[in-house]
Amino acid sequence: MKHVKWLPPTLYILFLLLPIYWLVTMSFKTTNEILGGFSLWPQEFTLRNYVTIFTDRSWYVGYLNSITYVTINTLISVTVALPAAYAFSRYRFLGDKHLFFWLLTNRMAPPAVFALPFFQLYSAVGLFDTPIAVALAHALFNVPLAVWILEGFMSGVPKELDETAFVDGYSFWRFFIKIFLPTIAAGIGVAMFFCFMFSWVELLLAKTLTSVDAKPIAAIMTKTASTSGYELGLLAAAGTLTIIPGAFVIWFVRNNIAKGFALGRV
Amino acid sequence: MSIELKRVIKQSGADTHIYETDLKFEAGGFNMLLGTTLSGKTTLLRLMAGLERPTRGEVWFNGQDVTGIPVQKRNVSMVYQQFINYPNMTVYENIASPLRVVRASASQIKEKVGQVAELMRLTPMLGRMPNELSGGQQQRTALARALVKSADLVLLDEPLANLDYKLREELREELPKLFQGTDATVVYATTEPMEALLLGGHTATLSEGRVTQYGPTADLYHAPRELITAQVFSDPPINTSRISKRGGRFYLSESVSWPVPERIAGLADGDYTLGFRPHHINLHPVGEQAIEVEGRVMITEISGSESVVHVQVAESTWVSLSHGIHLYQVGDMARLYLQTNRCFYFDSDLRRIET
Numbered sequence: 001m002k003h004v005k006w007l008p009p010t011l012y013i014l015f016l017l018l019p020i021y022w023l024v025t026m027s028f029k030t031t032n033e034i035l036g037g038f039s040l041w042p043q044e045f046t047l048r049n050y051v052t053i054f055t056d057r058s059w060y061v062g063y064l065n066s067i068t069y070v071t072i073n074t075l076i077s078v079t080v081a082l083p084a085a086y087a088f089s090r091y092r093f094l095g096d097k098h099l100f101f102w103l104l105t106n107r108m109a110p111p112a113v114f115a116l117p118f119f120q121l122y123s124a125v126g127l128f129d130t131p132i133a134v135a136l137a138h139a140l141f142n143v144p145l146a147v148w149i150l151e152g153f154m155s156g157v158p159k160e161l162d163e164t165a166f167v168d169g170y171s172f173w174r175f176f177i178k179i180f181l182p183t184i185a186a187g188i189g190v191a192m193f194f195c196f197m198f199s200w201v202e203l204l205l206a207k208t209l210t211s212v213d214a215k216p217i218a219a220i221m222t223k224t225a226s227t228s229g230y231e232l233g234l235l236a237a238a239g240t241l242t243i244i245p246g247a248f249v250i251w252f253v254r255n256n257i258a259k260g261f262a263l264g265r266v
Numbered sequence: 267m268s269i270e271l272k273r274v275i276k277q278s279g280a281d282t283h284i285y286e287t288d289l290k291f292e293a294g295g296f297n298m299l300l301g302t303t304l305s306g307k308t309t310l311l312r313l314m315a316g317l318e319r320p321t322r323g324e325v326w327f328n329g330q331d332v333t334g335i336p337v338q339k340r341n342v343s344m345v346y347q348q349f350i351n352y353p354n355m356t357v358y359e360n361i362a363s364p365l366r367v368v369r370a371s372a373s374q375i376k377e378k379v380g381q382v383a384e385l386m387r388l389t390p391m392l393g394r395m396p397n398e399l400s401g402g403q404q405q406r407t408a409l410a411r412a413l414v415k416s417a418d419l420v421l422l423d424e425p426l427a428n429l430d431y432k433l434r435e436e437l438r439e440e441l442p443k444l445f446q447g448t449d450a451t452v453v454y455a456t457t458e459p460m461e462a463l464l465l466g467g468h469t470a471t472l473s474e475g476r477v478t479q480y481g482p483t484a485d486l487y488h489a490p491r492e493l494i495t496a497q498v499f500s501d502p503p504i505n506t507s508r509i510s511k512r513g514g515r516f517y518l519s520e521s522v523s524w525p526v527p528e529r530i531a532g533l534a535d536g537d538y539t540l541g542f543r544p545h546h547i548n549l550h551p552v553g554e555q556a557i558e559v560e561g562r563v564m565i566t567e568i569s570g571s572e573s574v575v576h577v578q579v580a581e582s583t584w585v586s587l588s589h590g591i592h593l594y595q596v597g598d599m600a601r602l603y604l605q606t607n608r609c610f611y612f613d614s615d616l617r618r619i620e621t
Contacts, residue, residue, distance in 0.1 A: 160346045167343055
């Protein structure tokens with residue numbers, strides 16, 4: 001049995017990576033080759049798909065829009081969640097446990113539930129089709145998540161650290177910024193990653209709340225056909241590019257990501 | 267700096283953590299708070315520090331009411347049982363942090379940190395991060411931080427409890443010296459009676475949120491006013507038993523009795539409570555007034571050259587501590603010798619009967 005130890009993980013990784021491999025190879029093929037038949041790797045290697053994406057404004061603007069609202073959302077969510085998580089972690093107040101749980105229930109409703117009220121509300125106040133609209137809508141899911149993750153990390157820091165700082169003469173904000181935030185830096189990283197991830201992959205709200213100016217890349221990718229027929233190579237290239245930021249961010253928080261899934265309670 | 271708690275009460279919801287307490291520590295003294303877990307030691311420290319506000323009553327520093335003054339402005343320092351240091355700063359920055367907060371000059375910081383680090387033998391560690399240090403070094407860093415700011419009041423909450431035996435002894439010896447010659451009033455909380463005796467100074471014994479007695483440590487040990495104080499200040503726990511006085515003798519049972527000491531000869535006949543420490547009942551006679559008692563052995567523990575034997579005598583369970591190794595089987599009858607001249611006698615309110 002000993003010599004086949006490598007076999008299960010290899011198979012596992014193979015199956016996991018197969019679709020991604022297929023996507024990446026497709027992105028280097030011409031549309032004719034993709035539709036023409038079965039090939040394991042590009043027969044006519046081409047970078048044209050990528051060139052199109054990076055030069056055609058209707059494509060690359062999607063990335064810019066997505067990155068804009070994801071960044072805004074991540075910043076809002078974590079900034080708002082930090083003080084909330086601190087309060088939940090350090091103070092006992094009336095109904096704190098119920099409120100804390102209620103936060104998570106916000107994640108239980110499918111986004112579709114909120115699509116219509118958001119669409120109506122944002123149209124009414126003139127936020128429709130702006131990155132900030134999507135960022136705020138995503139905050140509905142991401143703020144509770146960030147609060148939960150950060151609360152876990154903060155509760156891992158003994159309360160005595162806060163007190164020692166106060167005894168040493170630190171004011172609350174000086175302590176919070178100079179000592180507390182660096183202490184839970186890993187947690188902030190993980191919370192940002194999760195906000196990024198959910199905002200980056202969310203399609204329904206992003207699509208509903210935008211039309212032209214703030215259209216996200218995922219929405220652009222759903223236009224499978226154009227005047228020149230099916231552009232599968234182009235779509236594959238767009239898909240490949242969409243994976244890259246996620247992989248990049250995972251790399252940074254890889255050591256703490258399990259803690260994030262456990263909401264900081266490891 | 268002297269510190270005084272005046273009729274302080276601390277409640278949290280329906281729970282009372284500290285019942286009405288009056289306590290005064292003189293300037294420059296070394297004071298112990300001795301009590302079991304949850305007896306209120308930490309709460310008292312936190313009240314003194316200003317981390318918590320008393321529900322009622324006042325806290326006075328040097329004859330001034332500081333009850334409403336926040337901890338940042340009280341010039342106190344505190345060391346916890348857990349090793350608390352700022353994880354994102356080097357040892358040097360950790361020690362320097364209280365000085366940075368009060369905007370001391372760079373040269374002053376350098377000098378003071380250097381001094382304290384030398385004293386705490388941390389000089390080679392100054393560039394390291396706290397999590398790269400051993401437990402002992404981490405706690406030294408915390409102590410150094412408490413020391414560097416020349417606080418008026420130094421609060422130590424079981425600072426040695428999480429250290430291993432050797433380090434604990436080492437630091438225990440150093441601690442009182444660190445504060446000698448300073449004005450600082452030190453308050454040291456501990457669960458271990460031995461630690462209180464070794465560190466000396468004054469001791470306040472605590473039990474369930476009440477200070478049972480305060481005074482010089484040796485006085486508390488040798489002359490507890492109440493049974494509860496003797497219980498808190500004894501490890502292994504003090505032995506107790508119901509006894510009765512008839513004529514000039516105390517009776518444990520019909521067969522075991524001894525004369526009432528002269529200093530309390532005027533005592534009325536009746537029921538009393540006997541209390542004595544485990545090392546005052548032995549497996550061989552010690553002193554002239556030892557009387558013989560028979561007991562059934564329940565457990566024998568041998569620690570090095572001492573034997574701890576748990577015996578059942580009448581309805582009471584006693585612990586006996588003797589030199590030498592004495593092996594008994596469970597259920598054996600053991601002959602014990604009680605040093606009656608070392609016994610405490612308590613009345614029905616469990617107050618010690620004095621002359």
